[in-house]
Amino acid sequence: MVPEIETLRFRAMNTDVLLAAQGGSARLAAGLEKAQTLVSEGEARFSRFLENSELTKLNRAAGTWFHVSPDMLAVLTLSFRYHHLTAGLFDPSILPDLRRAGYDRSMDLLRAQDVLPAAAPALRSPRPAFGEMRIDNARRRVFLPKGMALDLGGIAKGWIVEQAALALAEYAESCAVDAGGDLFLAGAPYGTTRWPVALDDPRRPGDTLLTLSVPPGGVATSTTTKRAWRQNTPHGEVHRHHLIDPRSGEPSTGDWLSVTVISAHTHLSEVFAKALLIAGPLEAGQLQLNETSLFSYLAVDREGKLAGAYQNMEISHGG
């Protein structure tokens, strides 16, 4: 007999969240509720758009030591590690550049408003390097140099998704948590060993490009086509997106439209999808070479061609 499946859908972190669980526990509903609570708590802690979030308070406290929660300490420690693993391409301290590019309010608000964000200042103001952040594990406190402000959006979302899925997995034989395409898959659907995951076509969001079969773990995709807007600048109206290249302080301009990564962790997939997209086809090989045992990736370029860790191929599978 096929075990029951229960699902729960709600909106959080400015995206649609899906919780799905299968398995013999009569307490699946309790597991779903617990996972939803974790997502809500995570959003309240890590959002840069909420006035009273822990992240907002941490950013305001730049220049002084700030006591942080165990969750914040965990995500900041991961961020520090990923910053080094990606040779600086993952950099949460690009928040001033992100605001300068127009992403100064939540994406829901940005999309709801039919007006363009205010024109950006022409010059990039100097800011401290992310490596100058100090973490005092013993006293659970963090020091951001004056002028530093963090955006933990992607990595925090991946971390929250994974925490929620692990909590839900205590009540289920298998489960999946999906937050706007950031997935954590625990176990596998009844009678199978892998999960089918549809990959959106970045050229036509909403259309399925192909279906991937992936093992349990974390899946994430970064794209330049979804969180995008147009902005007035001194040079006229320009296309903007949320993936800032920390080397230039501007939205990245690589040839790839999206990168999907699978690994053991959603936060790892999220970070490397972003770093690979910024790196582009010329530099991605170095990232992959260094961290090849950690993940696999699949990139889609402007012409719809796929690039993976080791080979290129034309699209031959529809959705």
Next chain:
Amino acid sequence: MKTFKTLLRYWIALVSLLGFLGGWITLAHAPKPGQPGNGGAFGALTAPNLPALQPLNLNGDANASAGNNAGADTNNFNFQFSNPQPQFGFPVLRTRGS
């Protein structure tokens, strides 16, 4: 007596020279520290064999290298393209980027 001392000097010089040359030859032919296969203490430090990297599987067989179903398998993060498989009621999962 003088002859004896002279002979003794030559004898000591000769034995020293032969000893030096013998030591030189012995060391020149001995295995170097850390050289593979010398069987000594340094032999235990040779690197273990690393598993070969797995290329991406793009051939469309969804079950060819099935992972375990208990959790994440770090050696199995390869993509496979597949036709959508029945998931016994699981909603369709999509990764669409953020």
